[in-house]
Ligand SMILES: [Fe+2]
Ligand SMILES: [Fe+2]
């Protein structure tokens with residue numbers, strides 16, 4: 001597979017989450033990516049930089065997935081501390097993306113998509129030449145796309161209004177000739193058609209990976225993305241990796257093949273990715289959950305399923321995620337299916353997920369000692385887990 005295809009699939013997976021947050025039907029991220037890659041064509045960049053711009057555009061607001069909903073959806077003016085938190089999204093995105101192999105340039109672009117030519121932007125107050133052309137391309141395409149969409153607090157801007165705003169940003173937000181070039185480009189280009197051509201160009205020149213390298217790369221990105229969950233809800237920080245480790249042990253013990261194990265591992269890392277689109281407050285609650293809260297929590301598997309359906313090279317991942325909160329007796333969610341109707345990998349994840357969660361503190365209860373869990377495992381997993389998997393778990397725990 002091409003490195004490009006793997007990245008595209010996983011990036012689309014996260015873009016879907018961002019779309020759920022913003023409540024848009026069509027993607028802001030994809031819109032910014034299409035115009036960035038087309039506009040970049042006028043500057044003679046290397047293919048590598050063009051590719052970086054494309055990835056960066058798709059991921060530029062990824063840090064927003066970790067912002068508290070209370071700030072993200074606040075009606076009314078933001079307090080200074082809240083504004084700071086919102087502004088942190090570019091640095092969070094940078095920190096996450098720089099951990100993906102070969103994405104240093106992409107991470108830098110993401111970090112600086114809210115900088116200004118006159119040094120008044122954030123986070124680093126870059127000035128003039130430091131705010132490179134590539135960085136300005138991303139920033140101007142972001143501004144343009146944002147203005148062309150409706151927001152909860154304002155209608156979408158007309159073309160004329162956008163042009164006025166862009167003209168006012170000459171010498172302040174952007175280098176004057178960048179604004180002129182962009183307005184000309186915008187008025188004379190069929191961006192949709194042009195971007196399709198450009199995307200094929202950057203894709204065809206991309207590196208081809210062996211199956212082994214593809215899997216390693218896919219896993220590396222999934223791990224990095226799963227770190228967003230811990231950024232948003234700190235008590236979940238180590239949860240995905242522990243679930244992955246234990247579920248693979250269970251899978252190996254019952255003789256799953258390599259591909260099955262791999263898909264299950266990716267599902268373990270991305271299982272809770274739907275939480276990124278949700279109000280974190282529900283997961284922090286100390287008292288009893290309301291029926292609406294429960295419905296929201298149940299929905300995280302469906303959001304996760306929709307998002308991971310973008311990983312077309314691993315079609316089972318989204319199916320596993322959909323059903324990994326089903327219970328053996330049919331009392332789980334979202335489908336309430338029972339017994340062997342639940343996909344095997346989902347059943348394994350259910351056991352691993354419950355076992356790992358029991359060990360750790362939650363806002364509403366203390367974590368339990370491992371010995372205590374092992375002694376009462378049958379009680380804890382009764383009705384929830386496939387009984388034969390509970391036996392396998394006990395075997396593993398003995399060793
Ligand atoms: Fe942003
Ligand atoms: Fe944006």
Ligand SMILES: [Fe+2]
Pocket residue numbers: 271272300325
């Ligand atoms: Fe979950």
